[in-house]
Amino acid sequence: MAGRTTFTTAFAFATAIVIIMGSGAIERAEGRPVNLCSHTAYPSLCGPLVRRLVSPRQATHHAIRLLESKTKSVLTQAARYKSGNQAIAMCYETFSDALVNLQNARKSIKKRNVIAINAFLTAAVSDYGACVDGFIETQQVNTVQNAADMLRKMGTNCLSLSTLIR
Structure with a gap:
């Protein structure tokens, strides 16, 4: 006993x-x-970005850096076509706003301010969503719209990863 x-x-x-x-x-x-990506809305997009990273903080930082890079690339593409298309012109503005929000989110990671990280990432996802919505309203489908949708999904994954930071 x-x-x-x-x-x-x-x-x-x-x-x-x-x-x-x-x-x-x-x-x-x-x-x-x-697998940190199992917590995200789009694990197939997340996996290649944060492969082998086990820290949610490092994974979030890395994913945000890649999202910034992709946003700059799409911003350059949108700049070429913004004068002839109102939806693309609006996306150009929202992509610029998203970049500022992503930069602030990365700075907040270094400060370990989880509330600020989540707020800035939410704002960036909202910026991408506004761009996608603009194309839906005008019933357009083009490469900028497709890229905006991809950026929105990547931003959503960044936000999911950031919620795991302790």
Whole structure:
């Protein structure tokens, strides 16, 4: 009987430690890295961006940097066509706003300000969504609209990753 009580007590103690330790950290589960992208809305877009990263903070930072790079590329593309298309002109403005929000989100990661990170990423996703909505309203489909939709999805993934930062 004493062996069973000792085992039960030891098991309860070990379980409590696992729960306490596991509540704040998602980096490891049963000795293997957790797939951070399984928490995102678009895991197939996320996977290649944050491959091998186990820290939500590092993964978010990396994903935001890549999103900034893609946004700059699409911004250059939109600049070519903005004078002849009102929807593209609006997207040009919202992409510029999104870049500012992404830069502020990255700065907030360094300051470990999770609330600010989430606010800036939400604003960036909203900027991309406004661009997509503009194309829907005018019933246009073009490369800028397709890129805006991809950026919105990437931004949504960044926001999902940022919610994992502790």
